[in-house]
Amino acid sequence: MQEFDVVVIGAGAVGENVADRAAQGGLSVALVEAELVGGECSYWACMPSKALLRSATVLREAQRLPGAAQAVTGELDVPAVFARRNSFTSDWDDAGQVEWVVGAGIDLIRGHAVFTGVKELLVTAPDGTRTPVRARHAIAVSTGSAALLPDIPGLSAARPWTSRDATSAKQAPKRLLVVGGGTVGVEMATAYAGFGTAVTLLSRGPLLANQEPFAGDLVTESLRELGVDVRLGVSAERIERGDDGVVRATLPGGEIVEADEVLVAIGRTPRTGDLGLETLGLEPGAWLDVDDTMLVQGPDGHALEGEWLYATGDVNHRALLTHQGKYQARAAGDAIAARAKGLPVDDAPWGRHVATADHASVPQVTFSDPEVASVGLTAAAAEKAGLRVRVVDYEIGNVAGASVHLDGYKGTARMVVDEDRGVIVGATFVGADVADLLHSATIAVVGEVPVKRLWHAVPSYPTISEVWLRLLETYGRDSA
Numbered sequence: 337m338q339e340f341d342v343v344v345i346g347a348g349a350v351g352e353n354v355a356d357r358a359a360q361g362g363l364s365v366a367l368v369e370a371e372l373v374g375g376e377c378s379y380w381a382c383m384p385s386k387a388l389l390r391s392a393t394v395l396r397e398a399q400r401l402p403g404a405a406q407a408v409t410g411e412l413d414v415p416a417v418f419a420r421r422n423s424f425t426s427d428w429d430d431a432g433q434v435e436w437v438v439g440a441g442i443d444l445i446r447g448h449a450v451f452t453g454v455k456e457l458l459v460t461a462p463d464g465t466r467t468p469v470r471a472r473h474a475i476a477v478s479t480g481s482a483a484l485l486p487d488i489p490g491l492s493a494a495r496p497w498t499s500r501d502a503t504s505a506k507q508a509p510k511r512l513l514v515v516g517g518g519t520v521g522v523e524m525a526t527a528y529a530g531f532g533t534a535v536t537l538l539s540r541g542p543l544l545a546n547q548e549p550f551a552g553d554l555v556t557e558s559l560r561e562l563g564v565d566v567r568l569g570v571s572a573e574r575i576e577r578g579d580d581g582v583v584r585a586t587l588p589g590g591e592i593v594e595a596d597e598v599l600v601a602i603g604r605t606p607r608t609g610d611l612g613l614e615t616l617g618l619e620p621g622a623w624l625d626v627d628d629t630m631l632v633q634g635p636d637g638h639a640l641e642g643e644w645l646y647a648t649g650d651v652n653h654r655a656l657l658t659h660q661g662k663y664q665a666r667a668a669g670d671a672i673a674a675r676a677k678g679l680p681v682d683d684a685p686w687g688r689h690v691a692t693a694d695h696a697s698v699p700q701v702t703f704s705d706p707e708v709a710s711v712g713l714t715a716a717a718a719e720k721a722g723l724r725v726r727v728v729d730y731e732i733g734n735v736a737g738a739s740v741h742l743d744g745y746k747g748t749a750r751m752v753v754d755e756d757r758g759v760i761v762g763a764t765f766v767g768a769d770v771a772d773l774l775h776s777a778t779i780a781v782v783g784e785v786p787v788k789r790l791w792h793a794v795p796s797y798p799t800i801s802e803v804w805l806r807l808l809e810t811y812g813r814d815s816a
Protein backbone atom coordinates (compact mmCIF):
# COMPACT_ATOMS: atom_id res chain seq x y z
CA MET A 337 0.00 0.00 0.00
CA GLN A 338 1.37 3.40 -1.02
CA GLU A 339 0.31 6.27 1.24
CA PHE A 340 0.18 10.04 0.58
CA ASP A 341 -1.49 13.03 2.23
CA VAL A 342 -3.44 13.69 -0.96
CA VAL A 343 -4.22 11.67 -4.09
CA VAL A 344 -5.51 13.37 -7.25
CA ILE A 345 -7.16 11.17 -9.89
CA GLY A 346 -6.63 12.57 -13.37
CA ALA A 347 -3.65 14.63 -14.51
CA GLY A 348 -5.48 16.97 -16.84
CA ALA A 349 -4.88 20.69 -16.51
CA VAL A 350 -7.20 20.71 -13.52
CA GLY A 351 -5.79 17.73 -11.61
CA GLU A 352 -2.26 19.08 -12.14
CA ASN A 353 -3.28 22.33 -10.45
CA VAL A 354 -4.99 20.65 -7.49
CA ALA A 355 -1.84 18.58 -6.97
CA ASP A 356 0.41 21.62 -7.30
CA ARG A 357 -1.54 23.73 -4.78
CA ALA A 358 -1.72 20.88 -2.26
CA ALA A 359 2.04 20.24 -2.66
CA GLN A 360 2.76 23.95 -2.26
CA GLY A 361 0.68 23.74 0.92
CA GLY A 362 3.28 21.32 2.28
CA LEU A 363 1.43 18.02 1.67
CA SER A 364 2.72 14.86 -0.01
CA VAL A 365 0.75 14.35 -3.23
CA ALA A 366 0.28 11.56 -5.77
CA LEU A 367 -1.22 12.21 -9.19
CA VAL A 368 -2.78 9.19 -10.94
CA GLU A 369 -3.14 9.27 -14.73
CA ALA A 370 -4.49 6.57 -17.05
CA GLU A 371 -3.54 8.21 -20.34
CA LEU A 372 -1.42 11.31 -21.02
CA VAL A 373 -0.29 13.74 -18.34
CA GLY A 374 -1.86 17.04 -19.45
CA GLY A 375 -5.24 15.53 -20.31
CA GLU A 376 -7.82 16.56 -22.88
CA CYS A 377 -6.96 20.26 -23.18
CA SER A 378 -3.32 19.69 -24.13
CA TYR A 379 -3.73 16.81 -26.57
CA TRP A 380 -7.30 16.67 -27.91
CA ALA A 381 -9.14 19.88 -27.06
CA CYS A 382 -8.13 23.52 -26.44
CA MET A 383 -4.60 23.59 -27.81
CA PRO A 384 -4.85 21.42 -30.95
CA SER A 385 -8.24 22.92 -31.88
CA LYS A 386 -6.93 26.46 -31.61
CA ALA A 387 -3.79 25.52 -33.56
CA LEU A 388 -6.00 24.07 -36.31
CA LEU A 389 -8.05 27.30 -36.45
CA ARG A 390 -5.44 30.03 -36.22
CA SER A 391 -3.64 29.95 -39.60
CA ALA A 392 -6.78 30.15 -41.74
CA THR A 393 -8.14 32.94 -39.53
CA VAL A 394 -4.98 34.99 -40.07
CA LEU A 395 -5.07 34.27 -43.81
CA ARG A 396 -8.71 35.37 -44.12
CA GLU A 397 -7.97 38.60 -42.26
CA ALA A 398 -4.98 39.34 -44.47
CA GLN A 399 -7.06 38.62 -47.56
CA ARG A 400 -9.56 41.27 -46.41
CA LEU A 401 -6.96 43.98 -45.86
CA PRO A 402 -5.81 46.06 -48.86
CA GLY A 403 -2.04 45.96 -49.12
CA ALA A 404 -1.78 42.67 -47.29
CA ALA A 405 -4.28 41.03 -49.66
CA GLN A 406 -2.04 41.73 -52.65
CA ALA A 407 0.85 39.99 -50.87
CA VAL A 408 -1.15 36.98 -49.71
CA THR A 409 -2.24 35.29 -52.89
CA GLY A 410 -1.52 31.65 -52.17
CA GLU A 411 -3.67 28.97 -50.55
CA LEU A 412 -3.58 27.75 -46.97
CA ASP A 413 -0.79 25.18 -46.54
CA VAL A 414 -2.91 22.53 -44.82
CA PRO A 415 -0.08 20.04 -44.06
CA ALA A 416 1.87 22.92 -42.43
CA VAL A 417 -1.15 23.67 -40.24
CA PHE A 418 -1.36 20.02 -39.15
CA ALA A 419 2.40 20.00 -38.49
CA ARG A 420 2.05 23.11 -36.28
CA ARG A 421 -0.81 21.38 -34.45
CA ASN A 422 1.48 18.37 -33.90
CA SER A 423 4.09 20.57 -32.28
CA PHE A 424 1.50 21.96 -29.86
CA THR A 425 0.57 18.42 -28.80
CA SER A 426 4.28 17.41 -28.67
CA ASP A 427 3.20 14.60 -31.02
CA TRP A 428 1.03 13.28 -28.17
CA ASP A 429 4.06 12.71 -25.98
CA ASP A 430 3.69 13.87 -22.37
CA ALA A 431 7.40 13.84 -21.38
CA GLY A 432 7.44 17.64 -20.93
CA GLN A 433 4.47 17.61 -18.57
CA VAL A 434 5.87 14.64 -16.62
CA GLU A 435 9.03 16.67 -16.11
CA TRP A 436 6.91 19.49 -14.65
CA VAL A 437 5.09 17.07 -12.29
CA VAL A 438 8.35 15.62 -11.00
CA GLY A 439 9.86 19.11 -10.64
CA ALA A 440 6.84 20.19 -8.58
CA GLY A 441 7.58 17.41 -6.08
CA ILE A 442 4.50 15.39 -7.01
CA ASP A 443 4.54 11.57 -7.32
CA LEU A 444 3.14 10.39 -10.65
CA ILE A 445 1.38 7.01 -10.70
CA ARG A 446 0.50 5.77 -14.16
CA GLY A 447 -2.68 3.72 -14.34
CA HIS A 448 -6.43 3.65 -13.91
CA ALA A 449 -7.74 4.37 -10.41
CA VAL A 450 -10.83 2.79 -8.83
CA PHE A 451 -12.21 3.47 -5.33
CA THR A 452 -12.04 0.46 -3.02
CA GLY A 453 -13.16 2.28 0.12
CA VAL A 454 -12.97 5.54 2.06
CA LYS A 455 -9.71 7.31 1.06
CA GLU A 456 -8.59 4.10 -0.71
CA LEU A 457 -7.93 3.34 -4.35
CA LEU A 458 -6.61 0.52 -6.48
CA VAL A 459 -4.52 1.67 -9.43
CA THR A 460 -4.09 -0.70 -12.38
CA ALA A 461 -1.03 0.17 -14.48
CA PRO A 462 -0.98 -0.34 -18.27
CA ASP A 463 1.06 -3.56 -17.72
CA GLY A 464 -1.62 -4.90 -15.35
CA THR A 465 0.30 -4.25 -12.11
CA ARG A 466 -2.08 -3.31 -9.31
CA THR A 467 -1.14 -0.86 -6.60
CA PRO A 468 -3.33 -0.08 -3.59
CA VAL A 469 -3.05 3.62 -2.72
CA ARG A 470 -4.29 5.38 0.39
CA ALA A 471 -4.78 9.09 1.11
CA ARG A 472 -4.33 10.34 4.68
CA HIS A 473 -6.36 13.52 4.12
CA ALA A 474 -8.09 13.86 0.76
CA ILE A 475 -8.76 12.46 -2.70
CA ALA A 476 -9.65 14.80 -5.56
CA VAL A 477 -11.47 13.42 -8.59
CA SER A 478 -10.40 15.35 -11.70
CA THR A 479 -11.26 12.75 -14.32
CA GLY A 480 -12.84 15.14 -16.82
CA SER A 481 -15.46 14.35 -19.40
CA ALA A 482 -15.81 12.45 -22.67
CA ALA A 483 -17.84 13.08 -25.80
CA LEU A 484 -21.51 12.17 -25.55
CA LEU A 485 -22.94 10.10 -28.39
CA PRO A 486 -26.60 10.56 -29.38
CA ASP A 487 -28.92 7.64 -29.89
CA ILE A 488 -29.27 8.13 -33.65
CA PRO A 489 -30.00 4.82 -35.44
CA GLY A 490 -26.93 3.48 -37.24
CA LEU A 491 -24.53 6.08 -35.79
CA SER A 492 -22.45 3.97 -33.43
CA ALA A 493 -21.65 1.49 -36.23
CA ALA A 494 -20.74 4.36 -38.58
CA ARG A 495 -17.40 4.92 -36.79
CA PRO A 496 -18.23 8.54 -35.90
CA TRP A 497 -15.53 11.04 -35.07
CA THR A 498 -15.60 12.64 -31.64
CA SER A 499 -13.73 15.84 -30.81
CA ARG A 500 -10.64 13.69 -30.23
CA ASP A 501 -10.63 12.51 -33.85
CA ALA A 502 -11.35 15.99 -35.21
CA THR A 503 -8.48 17.57 -33.28
CA SER A 504 -5.96 14.77 -33.91
CA ALA A 505 -6.78 13.93 -37.56
CA LYS A 506 -3.75 13.49 -39.80
CA GLN A 507 -5.48 15.04 -42.81
CA ALA A 508 -8.70 16.79 -43.73
CA PRO A 509 -11.47 14.69 -45.28
CA LYS A 510 -13.07 15.92 -48.49
CA ARG A 511 -16.53 16.05 -46.89
CA LEU A 512 -17.39 16.33 -43.20
CA LEU A 513 -20.80 16.13 -41.55
CA VAL A 514 -20.95 17.85 -38.15
CA VAL A 515 -23.76 16.93 -35.76
CA GLY A 516 -24.20 19.62 -33.07
CA GLY A 517 -24.09 23.41 -33.21
CA GLY A 518 -22.38 24.13 -29.87
CA THR A 519 -18.80 25.24 -29.30
CA VAL A 520 -17.10 22.12 -30.65
CA GLY A 521 -19.36 21.87 -33.71
CA VAL A 522 -18.88 25.53 -34.61
CA GLU A 523 -15.11 25.60 -34.04
CA MET A 524 -14.48 22.39 -35.97
CA ALA A 525 -16.80 23.41 -38.84
CA THR A 526 -14.79 26.65 -39.06
CA ALA A 527 -11.44 24.83 -38.96
CA TYR A 528 -12.30 22.21 -41.56
CA ALA A 529 -14.00 24.73 -43.86
CA GLY A 530 -10.68 26.58 -43.74
CA PHE A 531 -8.94 23.40 -44.97
CA GLY A 532 -11.22 23.25 -48.01
CA THR A 533 -13.40 20.43 -46.63
CA ALA A 534 -17.06 20.57 -47.73
CA VAL A 535 -18.76 20.84 -44.33
CA THR A 536 -22.44 20.28 -43.54
CA LEU A 537 -23.48 21.23 -40.01
CA LEU A 538 -26.72 19.94 -38.48
CA SER A 539 -27.97 21.80 -35.42
CA ARG A 540 -31.28 21.04 -33.80
CA GLY A 541 -31.51 24.64 -32.51
CA PRO A 542 -29.68 27.88 -33.30
CA LEU A 543 -25.87 27.85 -33.20
CA LEU A 544 -24.22 28.59 -29.84
CA ALA A 545 -27.63 28.50 -28.15
CA ASN A 546 -26.25 29.38 -24.71
CA GLN A 547 -24.92 32.71 -25.96
CA GLU A 548 -26.72 35.96 -26.83
CA PRO A 549 -28.82 35.22 -29.96
CA PHE A 550 -26.86 37.68 -32.14
CA ALA A 551 -23.72 35.56 -31.59
CA GLY A 552 -25.24 32.50 -33.24
CA ASP A 553 -26.72 34.67 -36.01
CA LEU A 554 -23.38 36.29 -36.89
CA VAL A 555 -21.54 32.97 -36.76
CA THR A 556 -24.19 31.26 -38.90
CA GLU A 557 -23.88 34.02 -41.51
CA SER A 558 -20.11 33.82 -41.62
CA LEU A 559 -19.99 30.02 -41.68
CA ARG A 560 -22.29 30.13 -44.71
CA GLU A 561 -19.94 32.69 -46.31
CA LEU A 562 -17.13 30.20 -45.69
CA GLY A 563 -19.15 27.65 -47.66
CA VAL A 564 -20.50 25.60 -44.75
CA ASP A 565 -23.96 24.18 -45.37
CA VAL A 566 -25.55 25.13 -42.01
CA ARG A 567 -28.89 23.45 -41.34
CA LEU A 568 -30.70 24.85 -38.31
CA GLY A 569 -33.56 23.08 -36.56
CA VAL A 570 -32.54 19.80 -38.15
CA SER A 571 -31.79 16.43 -36.51
CA ALA A 572 -30.68 13.41 -38.51
CA GLU A 573 -33.08 10.47 -38.35
CA ARG A 574 -30.44 7.93 -39.32
CA ILE A 575 -26.68 7.99 -39.93
CA GLU A 576 -24.96 5.01 -41.56
CA ARG A 577 -21.65 4.20 -43.19
CA GLY A 578 -22.06 2.15 -46.36
CA ASP A 579 -19.79 -0.63 -47.61
CA ASP A 580 -18.30 2.04 -49.89
CA GLY A 581 -17.09 3.89 -46.76
CA VAL A 582 -19.43 6.83 -47.39
CA VAL A 583 -21.44 8.20 -44.46
CA ARG A 584 -25.09 8.93 -45.27
CA ALA A 585 -27.34 10.94 -42.98
CA THR A 586 -31.08 10.78 -43.55
CA LEU A 587 -32.80 14.06 -42.69
CA PRO A 588 -36.50 14.56 -41.94
CA GLY A 589 -38.31 14.49 -45.30
CA GLY A 590 -35.92 11.88 -46.68
CA GLU A 591 -33.06 14.07 -47.94
CA ILE A 592 -29.71 12.28 -47.71
CA VAL A 593 -26.47 14.12 -46.93
CA GLU A 594 -23.27 12.28 -47.86
CA ALA A 595 -19.90 12.73 -46.18
CA ASP A 596 -16.56 10.98 -45.70
CA GLU A 597 -16.59 11.44 -41.92
CA VAL A 598 -19.19 12.40 -39.33
CA LEU A 599 -18.21 14.40 -36.25
CA VAL A 600 -20.52 14.15 -33.25
CA ALA A 601 -20.37 17.25 -31.01
CA ILE A 602 -23.48 17.27 -28.86
CA GLY A 603 -22.00 17.76 -25.41
CA ARG A 604 -20.08 15.78 -22.81
CA THR A 605 -20.55 12.94 -20.34
CA PRO A 606 -18.64 12.66 -17.01
CA ARG A 607 -15.78 10.16 -16.73
CA THR A 608 -17.15 8.58 -13.57
CA GLY A 609 -18.55 5.31 -14.95
CA ASP A 610 -15.52 3.18 -14.11
CA LEU A 611 -14.33 4.80 -10.87
CA GLY A 612 -16.00 2.47 -8.36
CA LEU A 613 -18.16 5.32 -7.04
CA GLU A 614 -20.78 2.79 -5.90
CA THR A 615 -18.31 1.80 -3.15
CA LEU A 616 -18.86 5.28 -1.68
CA GLY A 617 -22.64 5.30 -2.13
CA LEU A 618 -22.35 7.63 -5.15
CA GLU A 619 -23.84 7.04 -8.59
CA PRO A 620 -21.43 5.76 -11.24
CA GLY A 621 -21.66 7.64 -14.54
CA ALA A 622 -23.15 10.77 -12.94
CA TRP A 623 -21.63 14.25 -12.62
CA LEU A 624 -20.24 14.85 -9.12
CA ASP A 625 -22.09 17.58 -7.22
CA VAL A 626 -19.80 19.77 -5.14
CA ASP A 627 -20.02 22.73 -2.76
CA ASP A 628 -18.04 25.90 -3.42
CA THR A 629 -14.85 24.44 -1.89
CA MET A 630 -15.28 21.48 -4.28
CA LEU A 631 -16.23 18.95 -1.59
CA VAL A 632 -18.38 16.22 -3.17
CA GLN A 633 -21.95 16.20 -1.88
CA GLY A 634 -23.41 12.80 -1.02
CA PRO A 635 -27.01 11.72 -1.70
CA ASP A 636 -28.06 13.52 1.53
CA GLY A 637 -26.80 16.83 0.12
CA HIS A 638 -23.84 17.02 2.53
CA ALA A 639 -20.12 16.35 2.21
CA LEU A 640 -19.08 12.74 2.83
CA GLU A 641 -18.16 12.03 6.44
CA GLY A 642 -14.69 13.35 7.20
CA GLU A 643 -14.80 15.94 4.38
CA TRP A 644 -12.22 14.08 2.29
CA LEU A 645 -13.62 13.74 -1.25
CA TYR A 646 -13.29 16.60 -3.73
CA ALA A 647 -14.16 16.94 -7.44
CA THR A 648 -12.74 19.62 -9.73
CA GLY A 649 -12.95 20.45 -13.42
CA ASP A 650 -15.34 19.08 -16.02
CA VAL A 651 -16.38 16.17 -13.78
CA ASN A 652 -18.35 18.48 -11.44
CA HIS A 653 -20.22 20.06 -14.37
CA ARG A 654 -19.97 23.63 -13.01
CA ALA A 655 -18.23 25.08 -16.07
CA LEU A 656 -16.65 22.84 -18.72
CA LEU A 657 -13.68 25.09 -19.40
CA THR A 658 -9.99 24.70 -18.64
CA HIS A 659 -9.50 28.11 -17.03
CA GLN A 660 -12.52 27.68 -14.79
CA GLY A 661 -11.44 24.16 -13.76
CA LYS A 662 -7.98 25.46 -12.90
CA TYR A 663 -9.60 28.22 -10.82
CA GLN A 664 -11.54 25.54 -8.94
CA ALA A 665 -8.30 23.59 -8.56
CA ARG A 666 -6.55 26.51 -6.87
CA ALA A 667 -9.44 26.87 -4.41
CA ALA A 668 -9.67 23.12 -3.75
CA GLY A 669 -5.91 22.52 -3.44
CA ASP A 670 -5.62 25.35 -0.92
CA ALA A 671 -8.75 24.17 0.95
CA ILE A 672 -7.31 20.63 1.17
CA ALA A 673 -4.07 21.99 2.62
CA ALA A 674 -5.93 24.25 5.09
CA ARG A 675 -8.21 21.45 6.32
CA ALA A 676 -5.28 19.02 6.60
CA LYS A 677 -3.42 21.46 8.84
CA GLY A 678 -6.50 22.46 10.85
CA LEU A 679 -6.27 26.03 9.52
CA PRO A 680 -9.40 28.12 8.92
CA VAL A 681 -11.17 27.66 5.59
CA ASP A 682 -12.20 30.95 3.98
CA ASP A 683 -15.44 29.78 2.40
CA ALA A 684 -17.40 33.03 2.37
CA PRO A 685 -18.30 34.23 -1.16
CA TRP A 686 -15.14 35.37 -3.00
CA GLY A 687 -12.99 33.83 -0.25
CA ARG A 688 -9.66 32.13 -0.94
CA HIS A 689 -11.06 28.60 -0.76
CA VAL A 690 -14.17 28.94 -2.92
CA ALA A 691 -14.92 29.15 -6.64
CA THR A 692 -17.61 31.84 -6.40
CA ALA A 693 -17.04 33.07 -9.95
CA ASP A 694 -18.46 29.79 -11.31
CA HIS A 695 -21.94 31.07 -10.50
CA ALA A 696 -22.10 34.39 -12.31
CA SER A 697 -18.93 35.37 -14.10
CA VAL A 698 -17.60 32.55 -16.27
CA PRO A 699 -15.67 33.87 -19.27
CA GLN A 700 -15.63 31.90 -22.51
CA VAL A 701 -14.24 32.50 -25.97
CA THR A 702 -15.42 30.49 -28.95
CA PHE A 703 -12.74 30.72 -31.62
CA SER A 704 -15.14 30.89 -34.52
CA ASP A 705 -14.77 33.53 -37.22
CA PRO A 706 -15.98 36.00 -35.90
CA GLU A 707 -14.90 35.18 -32.36
CA VAL A 708 -17.55 35.05 -29.63
CA ALA A 709 -16.36 36.26 -26.23
CA SER A 710 -18.74 36.39 -23.30
CA VAL A 711 -18.82 36.59 -19.54
CA GLY A 712 -21.58 36.47 -16.95
CA LEU A 713 -25.26 36.44 -17.75
CA THR A 714 -26.93 36.83 -21.11
CA ALA A 715 -29.86 39.24 -21.15
CA ALA A 716 -32.27 36.29 -21.12
CA ALA A 717 -30.48 34.58 -18.22
CA ALA A 718 -30.41 37.81 -16.21
CA GLU A 719 -34.13 38.34 -16.73
CA LYS A 720 -34.80 34.71 -15.82
CA ALA A 721 -32.82 35.28 -12.62
CA GLY A 722 -35.29 38.06 -11.76
CA LEU A 723 -32.87 40.97 -12.26
CA ARG A 724 -34.12 44.35 -13.49
CA VAL A 725 -31.73 44.77 -16.40
CA ARG A 726 -31.02 47.21 -19.16
CA VAL A 727 -29.40 45.85 -22.31
CA VAL A 728 -27.08 48.03 -24.37
CA ASP A 729 -25.87 47.02 -27.84
CA TYR A 730 -23.27 48.63 -30.08
CA GLU A 731 -21.97 47.78 -33.57
CA ILE A 732 -18.22 47.31 -33.10
CA GLY A 733 -17.56 48.25 -36.74
CA ASN A 734 -18.44 51.88 -35.88
CA VAL A 735 -15.48 52.11 -33.50
CA ALA A 736 -12.48 53.82 -35.13
CA GLY A 737 -10.05 51.16 -33.87
CA ALA A 738 -12.13 48.37 -35.41
CA SER A 739 -12.37 50.11 -38.78
CA VAL A 740 -8.58 50.44 -38.90
CA HIS A 741 -8.14 46.86 -37.70
CA LEU A 742 -10.11 45.32 -40.55
CA ASP A 743 -11.99 46.80 -43.53
CA GLY A 744 -15.72 46.20 -43.24
CA TYR A 745 -15.35 45.08 -39.62
CA LYS A 746 -18.57 43.36 -38.59
CA GLY A 747 -19.45 42.65 -34.98
CA THR A 748 -21.68 43.47 -32.06
CA ALA A 749 -21.08 44.16 -28.39
CA ARG A 750 -23.64 43.92 -25.63
CA MET A 751 -23.53 44.83 -21.99
CA VAL A 752 -26.22 43.77 -19.55
CA VAL A 753 -26.61 46.20 -16.63
CA ASP A 754 -28.28 45.34 -13.35
CA GLU A 755 -30.23 48.57 -12.90
CA ASP A 756 -30.78 48.08 -9.19
CA ARG A 757 -27.07 47.72 -8.37
CA GLY A 758 -25.69 49.88 -11.21
CA VAL A 759 -23.20 47.18 -12.26
CA ILE A 760 -22.58 45.04 -15.32
CA VAL A 761 -23.69 41.42 -14.90
CA GLY A 762 -22.93 40.23 -18.41
CA ALA A 763 -21.05 41.21 -21.55
CA THR A 764 -20.67 39.70 -25.01
CA PHE A 765 -18.41 40.74 -27.86
CA VAL A 766 -18.70 39.15 -31.30
CA GLY A 767 -16.18 40.15 -33.94
CA ALA A 768 -12.67 39.59 -35.26
CA ASP A 769 -10.01 39.55 -32.53
CA VAL A 770 -12.32 40.34 -29.61
CA ALA A 771 -10.98 37.46 -27.48
CA ASP A 772 -8.53 39.58 -25.53
CA LEU A 773 -11.15 42.28 -24.96
CA LEU A 774 -13.04 39.87 -22.73
CA HIS A 775 -10.90 40.15 -19.63
CA SER A 776 -11.82 43.83 -19.21
CA ALA A 777 -15.46 42.73 -18.94
CA THR A 778 -14.59 39.89 -16.57
CA ILE A 779 -12.89 42.36 -14.24
CA ALA A 780 -15.90 44.70 -14.39
CA VAL A 781 -18.30 41.84 -13.57
CA VAL A 782 -16.22 40.19 -10.82
CA GLY A 783 -15.20 43.54 -9.34
CA GLU A 784 -18.81 44.76 -9.48
CA VAL A 785 -17.40 48.04 -10.77
CA PRO A 786 -20.16 50.69 -10.72
CA VAL A 787 -21.07 51.78 -14.24
CA LYS A 788 -20.58 55.40 -13.23
CA ARG A 789 -16.95 54.60 -12.30
CA LEU A 790 -16.37 52.86 -15.66
CA TRP A 791 -16.60 56.28 -17.33
CA HIS A 792 -13.17 56.92 -15.81
CA ALA A 793 -11.66 53.76 -17.35
CA VAL A 794 -10.63 55.42 -20.60
CA PRO A 795 -9.96 53.08 -23.54
CA SER A 796 -7.02 53.97 -25.80
CA TYR A 797 -7.69 55.50 -29.20
CA PRO A 798 -7.89 53.98 -31.78
CA THR A 799 -8.39 50.46 -30.40
CA ILE A 800 -11.31 48.05 -30.55
CA SER A 801 -11.59 48.53 -26.77
CA GLU A 802 -13.17 51.94 -27.43
CA VAL A 803 -16.35 49.92 -27.79
CA TRP A 804 -16.53 50.30 -24.00
CA LEU A 805 -16.90 54.08 -24.33
CA ARG A 806 -19.55 53.66 -27.03
CA LEU A 807 -21.49 51.22 -24.85
CA LEU A 808 -21.39 53.71 -21.96
CA GLU A 809 -22.46 56.59 -24.22
CA THR A 810 -25.34 54.49 -25.52
CA TYR A 811 -26.31 53.65 -21.94
CA GLY A 812 -26.20 57.37 -21.12
CA ARG A 813 -24.19 59.17 -18.45
CA ASP A 814 -27.33 60.38 -16.68
CA SER A 815 -28.49 56.77 -16.26
CA ALA A 816 -25.32 55.78 -14.41
Ligand SMILES: Cc1cc2nc3c(=O)[nH]c(=O)nc-3n(C[C@H](O)[C@H](O)[C@H](O)COP(=O)(O)OP(=O)(O)OC[C@H]3O[C@@H](n4cnc5c(N)ncnc54)[C@H](O)[C@@H]3O)c2cc1C
Pocket residue numbers: 345346347348349350351368369370371372373374375376377380381382383385386447448449450478479480481499503520607610611648649650651655656657658659660661
Ligand atom coordinates in the same frame (compact mmCIF):
# COMPACT_ATOMS: atom_id res chain seq x y z
C1 LIG B 1 -12.63 20.12 -28.82
C2 LIG B 1 -12.59 20.85 -27.50
C3 LIG B 1 -12.04 22.11 -27.44
C4 LIG B 1 -11.99 22.78 -26.22
N1 LIG B 1 -11.45 24.04 -26.22
C5 LIG B 1 -11.40 24.72 -25.06
C6 LIG B 1 -10.83 26.02 -25.01
O1 LIG B 1 -10.39 26.58 -26.02
N2 LIG B 1 -10.77 26.65 -23.81
C7 LIG B 1 -11.24 26.07 -22.67
O2 LIG B 1 -11.17 26.70 -21.62
N3 LIG B 1 -11.80 24.83 -22.68
C8 LIG B 1 -11.89 24.15 -23.86
N4 LIG B 1 -12.42 22.90 -23.87
C9 LIG B 1 -12.84 22.29 -22.60
C10 LIG B 1 -11.60 21.71 -21.87
O3 LIG B 1 -10.94 20.82 -22.73
C11 LIG B 1 -12.01 21.01 -20.60
O4 LIG B 1 -12.80 21.88 -19.81
C12 LIG B 1 -10.78 20.58 -19.80
O5 LIG B 1 -9.96 19.74 -20.57
C13 LIG B 1 -11.20 19.85 -18.52
O6 LIG B 1 -10.06 19.52 -17.79
P1 LIG B 1 -10.07 18.37 -16.69
O7 LIG B 1 -8.70 18.39 -16.11
O8 LIG B 1 -11.26 18.54 -15.83
O9 LIG B 1 -10.30 17.04 -17.51
P2 LIG B 1 -9.36 16.29 -18.56
O10 LIG B 1 -8.47 17.21 -19.28
O11 LIG B 1 -10.29 15.45 -19.37
O12 LIG B 1 -8.42 15.38 -17.67
C14 LIG B 1 -8.90 14.26 -16.99
C15 LIG B 1 -7.81 13.24 -16.92
O13 LIG B 1 -8.22 12.19 -16.06
C16 LIG B 1 -7.76 10.95 -16.56
N5 LIG B 1 -8.59 9.92 -15.99
C17 LIG B 1 -9.93 9.72 -16.14
N6 LIG B 1 -10.36 8.70 -15.39
C18 LIG B 1 -9.28 8.22 -14.72
C19 LIG B 1 -9.07 7.18 -13.77
N7 LIG B 1 -10.09 6.42 -13.34
N8 LIG B 1 -7.81 6.95 -13.32
C20 LIG B 1 -6.78 7.72 -13.73
N9 LIG B 1 -6.91 8.73 -14.61
C21 LIG B 1 -8.15 8.98 -15.09
C22 LIG B 1 -7.91 11.12 -18.05
O14 LIG B 1 -7.07 10.22 -18.74
C23 LIG B 1 -7.51 12.58 -18.26
O15 LIG B 1 -6.15 12.72 -18.55
C24 LIG B 1 -12.51 22.19 -25.06
C25 LIG B 1 -13.08 20.92 -25.12
C26 LIG B 1 -13.12 20.25 -26.32
C27 LIG B 1 -13.73 18.87 -26.36
Ligand SMILES: NC(=O)c1ccc[n+]([C@@H]2O[C@H](COP(=O)([O-])OP(=O)(O)OC[C@H]3O[C@@H](n4cnc5c(N)ncnc54)[C@H](O)[C@@H]3O)[C@@H](O)[C@H]2O)c1
Pocket residue numbers: 486487515516517518519520521523539540541544545571601602603604655656657700701702703
Ligand atom coordinates in the same frame (compact mmCIF):
# COMPACT_ATOMS: atom_id res chain seq x y z
N1 LIG C 1 -13.42 27.56 -26.99
C1 LIG C 1 -13.89 26.94 -25.93
O1 LIG C 1 -13.87 27.45 -24.82
C2 LIG C 1 -14.45 25.57 -26.09
C3 LIG C 1 -14.34 24.89 -27.29
C4 LIG C 1 -14.89 23.64 -27.40
C5 LIG C 1 -15.52 23.06 -26.32
N2 LIG C 1 -15.61 23.74 -25.16
C6 LIG C 1 -16.32 23.14 -24.00
O2 LIG C 1 -16.66 21.81 -24.30
C7 LIG C 1 -18.01 21.59 -24.00
C8 LIG C 1 -18.59 20.61 -24.98
O3 LIG C 1 -18.79 21.21 -26.26
P1 LIG C 1 -19.92 20.67 -27.22
O4 LIG C 1 -19.93 21.53 -28.42
O5 LIG C 1 -19.77 19.21 -27.37
O6 LIG C 1 -21.24 20.88 -26.36
P2 LIG C 1 -22.21 22.13 -26.24
O7 LIG C 1 -23.01 21.88 -25.03
O8 LIG C 1 -21.49 23.41 -26.40
O9 LIG C 1 -23.15 22.03 -27.52
C9 LIG C 1 -23.85 20.87 -27.83
C10 LIG C 1 -24.96 21.19 -28.83
O10 LIG C 1 -25.52 19.95 -29.26
C11 LIG C 1 -26.91 20.02 -29.19
N3 LIG C 1 -27.43 18.67 -28.93
C12 LIG C 1 -27.51 18.02 -27.74
N4 LIG C 1 -28.02 16.79 -27.91
C13 LIG C 1 -28.24 16.65 -29.23
C14 LIG C 1 -28.74 15.60 -30.04
N5 LIG C 1 -29.12 14.44 -29.50
N6 LIG C 1 -28.82 15.79 -31.36
C15 LIG C 1 -28.43 16.98 -31.93
N7 LIG C 1 -27.93 18.01 -31.22
C16 LIG C 1 -27.85 17.84 -29.89
C17 LIG C 1 -27.20 20.99 -28.06
O11 LIG C 1 -28.48 21.55 -28.24
C18 LIG C 1 -26.08 22.01 -28.22
O12 LIG C 1 -26.42 23.02 -29.12
C19 LIG C 1 -18.68 22.94 -24.04
O13 LIG C 1 -19.67 22.98 -23.03
C20 LIG C 1 -17.59 23.90 -23.77
O14 LIG C 1 -17.64 24.32 -22.42
C21 LIG C 1 -15.09 24.98 -25.02
